[in-house]
Amino acid sequence: GGIQKNRFNRFLRQKNPDIVVFGYKFSNLQKNLSKSHTELILKKNSLVKINVKKNSSNSKIGHAGFFWVKNQEIFRYFNDFKIFVKKNIKNREILVDDYFSFLLRFNLMKVKYFHLDYYIHIGSPSEYNEFNYWDKYFK
Numbered sequence: 132g133g134i135q136k137n138r139f140n141r142f143l144r145q146k147n148p149d150i151v152v153f154g155y156k157f158s159n160l161q162k163n164l165s166k167s168h169t170e171l172i173l174k175k176n177s178l179v180k181i182n183v184k185k186n187s188s189n190s191k192i193g194h195a196g197f198f199w200v201k202n203q204e205i206f207r208y209f210n211d212f213k214i215f216v217k218k219n220i221k222n223r224e225i226l227v228d229d230y231f232s233f234l235l236r237f238n239l240m241k242v243k244y245f246h247l248d249y250y251i252h253i254g255s256p257s258e259y260n261e262f263n264y265w266d267k268y269f270k
Contacts, residue, residue, distance in 0.1 A: 135247070135248060142243075142245055146243050148199075148241045149200070149204070149241045149242065150198060150205055150240055151245050152181070152194050152228075152242065152244055153195040153198065153199075153247050153250075154247065155192070155193055156192065156193075157191055168184070168194070169182065169183045169194035169228040170193060173244060176244075178235065178244035180232070180235070184226075192244075192246070194228055198231070205240055208233070208234060208240075
């Protein structure tokens, strides 16, 4: 709604990020779905690491699966990223989350985190079933 939009615009002015990843608080189910989500690792509310489909690091924040980018300049490191992927990422699909993780890890771009107060993540059948359960429960 309007409150989050105003808060986000203020965030952009204050932080001047190149990329913003949106995060939400994991549900208990999501915490237990190992290797199913991208986790955002924070220190003092600042993004320090992006774990893409790895075992839980006890993070309580997940990547909502969408993002904001300042401009096309964020893709200037894509060739370096392709070389990095060949050496470091095996046995799974490559996601845009991996590129953002790469940019953050090597401090190539200003990647920031914005917390969503109201977000329901339904990215798997288990999450959909959980949502339906609680939706019926509260009706």
